[in-house]
Amino acid sequence: MNELFILGELMEEPQSGYDLRNALQASLGRHRKVSYGVIYPLLEKLENDGFLDITNVESHGKNKKMATITEKGKERFFVLMNMPVPSGAHTADIYLIKLDVMQHLTLDEQMQLLDQFDQEQREIIEDTQFALKKLAEENSKDHWYASKRFELRLQQANVAIDWIKEFKHELKKEW
Incomplete structure (x- = not known):
């Protein structure tokens, strides 16, 4: 997941580990902590695998390590x-990361990714509706609260499906 994010971000331009960590943190949200202890060893591994080059660049009197993606x-x-x-x-x-960097794919590949994401949301809806049905069979206070949480998940998946439909429509107009 982190490898995909880093390579996707570097498809745009060279970046420092600091910038990559901040971008990943912003992408995943404030409740998912991304440490430099994860980013820097991964950058080193990606460099060793030949997926990126790391160079020292002087910026505002400071030495900064910048990562650049290679052809590999x-x-x-x-x-x-x-x-x-x-x-x-x-x-x-992983879906959020792929959606964030999907502009590098062909239109067909973007549509396939959106279709996969749509299918994932439909499976969430199916699973959630099943869980709601099971909870409704036994009327208890605990089940009422649990059903409220499942209703939220159901609404989130439906919003995602509407978003996907609109996004696909916009993509078709842009291409």
Whole structure:
């Protein structure tokens, strides 16, 4: 996930580890803490793998390390972008990252990604409706509160589907 984000950000322009960490933090939101202890070792690994180059640049009298994506890194970026998003704890974060850097894909690939995200939301709706049905079978105060949380998840997925539909419409007009 972090590798995809870093390579995607570097598709735009060279950046420092500090800038990459701040961008990832902004992308994932304030409740997901991204440490420099994750970013800098990953940058070193990506450099060792030949996916990026790190150079020292002087800026305002300070020495700054800047990361630049290589051709091999660009190839890796496209491999990662075209991999299916795995189900798990980070599924939503991976979709957010892919949506953030999808401008580097062809229109068809962007539409496929949006279709995959749409399918993920529809599966969330299906799972949530099933859970709501089960909760409704036993009327208790605990289940009432749980159903409220599930109703929120249902509304979030429906909003995402509406957003996807609008985004696809806008993409078709732009291309």
